[in-house]
Amino acid sequence: MNKPKIVILGAGYGGMITASRLTKELGYNEADITLVNKHNYHYQTTWLHEPAAGTLDPEKTRMKISDVLNLNKIHFIKDVVVDIKKDEKKVILEKNNELDYDYLVVALGSEPETFGVPGVFEHAFSKWTVNGARQVRDHIEYQFSIYNNETEKRDELLTFIVAGAGFTGIEFIGELSERVPQLCDSYDVPREKVKMYVIEAAPTALPGFDPELVEYAMNLLESRGVEFKISCPIKEVTEHGVILADGNEIKSETVVWATGVRGNSLIEKAGFENMRGRVKVESDLRAPGHGDIFIIGDCALIINEEINRPYPPTAQIAMQQAAVCASNIKALIHNETTKGFKPDIKGTVASLGGKEAIGIVFDRKLYGSSANFMKKMIDNRYLYMLGGTPLVLKKGKNPL
Ligand code: FAD
Ligand code: NAD
Structure with missing residues (x-):
């Protein structure tokens, strides 16, 4: 049987933790995992006010992806995602043509509002x-x-x-x-x-x-x-x-x-129903009507039922979603049921x-x-x- 192809878009908080968790949770040879990011480094958005004001060396905020992920287990592609063709289960890249997926994780972060x-x-x-x-x-x-x-x-x-x-x-x-x-x-x-x-x-x-x-x-x-x-x-x-x-x-x-921010403009371009670039995801973090697509981090919208308002887009939530997303992909591969996500705001x-x-x-x-x-x-x-x-x-x- 062909191994399922998992494609993760974006190496921010959501993408990096999903990738890292999948390598630990899936057995050797259980899936082909590909991570796509526009740079060959991961940066910590949450630190950026410091280099912007000149109080921290910008090098401190970034790290090579190859230094923190096991690239024997993940195929990394440095490229810009230009479109997601969800009906054809394809991602279009700027330089490397296109990628097929069985499971897609969209973790492309935000843009200024x-x-x-x-x-x-x-x-x-x-x-x-x-x-x-x-x-x-x-x-x-x-x-x-x-x-x-x-x-x-x-x-x-x-x-x-x-x-x-x-x-x-x-x-x-x-x-x-x-x-x-x-x-x-x-x-x-x-x-x-x-x-x-x-x-x-x-x-x-x-x-x-x-x-x-x-x-x-x-x-x-x-x-x-x-x-x-x-x-x-x-x-x-x-x-x-x-x-x-x-x-x-x-x-x-x-x-x-x-x-403030809105979700990545590729969300709108790909035709997902959205509010300011954010998709109101199902409780297990999949896009409504797309059982093979997970959307996490600043591209995802989840409602805080206690106040009936969306949770603010934060790294804290992106990382927690990433852990649940990885475990839900594993569940789908193993024909098990997925679990719901609830933020645990510390x-x-x-x-x-x-x-x-x-x-x-x-x-x-x-x-x-x-x-x-x-x-x-x-x-x-x-x-x-x-x-x-x-x-x-x-x-x-x-x-x-
Ligand atoms: P990101 O971490 O932004 O990652 C998205 C990744 O996708 C990036 O690597 C980007 O290069 C890549 N990408 C984007 N478009 C493409 C494309 N077309 N092709 C390929 N790659 C692409 N939150 C907190 O919880 N605590 C904090 O203290 C905090 N401080 C913050 C301070 C600042 C100055 C800012 C701006 C935000 C802060 N936040 C904080 C919010 C937090 O940074 C975001 O919520 C978090 O980064 C979202 O994670 P993400 O994985 O969705 O996206
Ligand atoms: P935000 O939406 O939290 O704040 C933006 C502010 O801009 C609001 O107070 C809004 O009233 C104001 N505003 C909007 N339009 C304006 C206009 N035309 N003129 C003047 N003011 C205007 O956005 P943010 O601060 O960029 O934060 C984005 C996300 O990142 C949030 O979820 C935030 O919680 C998170 N974040 C967290 C931390 C942290 O936890 N330390 C740090 C930075 C960001």
């Missing part, structure tokens, strides 16, 4: 990838480097705008506000010349998060010079800065876009730069150095899951 605001892709930084983070870091440093060299001292060179006070925006400004004093020092720029804005449409920063912790974060960031503009949607991004819903303009050469911790963070873990509120310790332990735990102690030693963070 603009909510139709014009100018984002032309004038703002919105790519939360390794190369996107490097570009933001280099651009920020360049603004400092040219400020004193231009005849006219333009304030917009030193005005930094973050669009959205969700966790991504808050974590990024936390890092940037921590780095600004060093940049001022290095480039002979008076500290008071630097303006940092976080602009949020909702009536609070971190909507839905614990108000006491939100206040802690805002007070800390304000003490570092960050100015919040709350209940203040951005209407347009232009080459000169942003236009707010009230018509006011803030001039800036640097707008970092963090107003908490949320967000870094604020330096040794500061906020979080709720197992219903306990944490802030300051204890939250920072927890955040770094969470980061290291993922490395341990993927590559054991050697990977923690190579790429891990010092929690103290």
